[in-house]
Amino acid sequence: MNNQEISFLKAFNAKEMPDSEVARSFVSSEKFSELAGAWNALLLGPRGSGKTTLLKMLRLPALRMWAGEEAELYRSAINFTGVFVPADITWSEMVEALGRKKLPADIQESVVQSAFCTNVLIALVDAFESRILPTIGAEASQYRCAKYDRARLSEALAIICSHWTLSPRIMSISGIKAALQSRLLLIQQEVTRLTKRSVPNREDIEQALPFLYLHAVTAVEVAVNQFDAAIDDASGKWALLFDEFEIAPAEMQSLVFRRFRSAGNKVFYKVGLAPCTAHTMSSLASVSEATSGNDYRHIELWYSEKKSALKFSERLFKSIHANSIGTQHNQIDPIGIFGANYFVVDDEDEIASDTQPYGKGEHWKAVFESLKEKDESFRKFLTHKGIDTSNLDTAPNTATGNTIRKIAPLVAFRDAFRRDGGPNAPKRGRKKLNFAYSGWEAVSAICEGNPRWLIGVTSMMLAAEPLRASAVKPSTQVDKIKEATDSFSSMLSMVPTASRGIQTKEPIDRLLRQIGEYFFARIVIDDFVEEPPLSFRIDDKVSTDVLAAVRIAINHGALINIADPDDKKRGFDELVGKRFRLAYLLSPRFRLPLRATKEVSLTTILSKNIASISNVRPTLTQMNLL
16 A cells, blocks of 8 residues: 555544544544443444544543533533543454463463453553543643542552452552553463463462452452542442453453443443454344343444534534644635535435536536437436426426436436447546535545544545645545545455454455446446435345455445334344445445435345446546546
């Protein structure tokens, strides 16, 4: 990958960012409101969807340093202390490697749980420190900063250490943290030492690691009771915030998810997960007795509807761009910078912008007439519907107005790729289809409400304009979206067929290509219809390998779930019956409009002979024909 690709895919990764930076540009959303309540929560989302940011914003330092317009409202409503437990890939690999191939499975399981528990306790001690010490910063609030008696706190810490089988050199929060970090080293050292000689038995491990059976959840619940009593906050609440919990030990996942059935306890559990991983799906079965919406909140970090994504994207862009140029949020106008897009149809089949380009004498009248000349099936459609291409009246009270509004993007795509003389006639030159993938509505839709994508794409666009131009040309927007699509497609082409416990023989990119090419054929090659399928439903004839490939694609944000209103079964342990569309970031690759119309079964797509499509559809390297 080149530097631009890396920049796009890794833009604004909150994992390594300090609290001050996360808080500086944070924008609240409906998703954050759902997460921030005093209840258990399951936060599902692909990479870059904002799981880490949302969880980190529930930590005291981040909440204190947040200066957004809604910050004080949230601080007054959030009555718990967040304990952020980061997912460290290096640590994950370390615990998986502990005693690999040398320790019996049951002993290794105990060792891994002990290492995980120690990391959780380190995070808890950090939260203790935040609870009693003010956050340094000119704009920092001292929200939930507790007053305490040193002697009482010292006594409580001693009791906590006794429960944790911990002997710090100094009975203080910093001393406890140092002792826990030493414990992590001890676990690794002792396992290495014991396995060098022979295969150790359980007695050897228990003697070397006397804290082996300390479980994270129990250790936390005991400690917070002692701590709150010491600071005179016996009714205090706490929330364990597990980031990327899919890499946690399966047994710990199951233990935490079982806590979802407990409502109103002192400790809440808020878990960020990739949508599909093998042991996560198995562990989530333990939540089946809990009721989503009552015992816990099920929060999905994707937007199947454009309106919701547009609302969040506008607020996020205003925040990021205002901070970058040093101005007020209300002085930023995304449509003024990127222009409007007249052909992004929203979820109610309405054009997203108020201005309509279909009147007499307008440019788009020529598009309808161009397709009419070269496409017999379109001529028949116009005759059947009584549409006059010389007078494209889109008023809702006219007989054909709504139909014209719905089909306009399809007509434009079909005209652009259907050559004179039929779809297999010689190729003719094309201007860039700026109408399709430029304008604020299109940029927002393509980025899916994914913070990393939106920040990456818009940053690339703004950087490409010389001297900080106040507006970004449509051609520049399309060029940068092309780069982002290329980068995303390249990443997907390298996704392994074994990922997070899910294995398949079906290459992910090949599955996506089959889906995209099928939709392109229905729009361009087949006879014109008012509503060609641009989404699919998984039927019971889909193979196990394809189902696994779908799950991996979901984890990477390449497929977006369109939930049915009456679908009461959340999660992706069962895929049959669920409806999906391609991520709009892939639309430029497959020459598709930014919409998800009626559905077709996945089996129908995979059984379609698409050999002839390669004669019509430009390849990924021909993106200059956009």
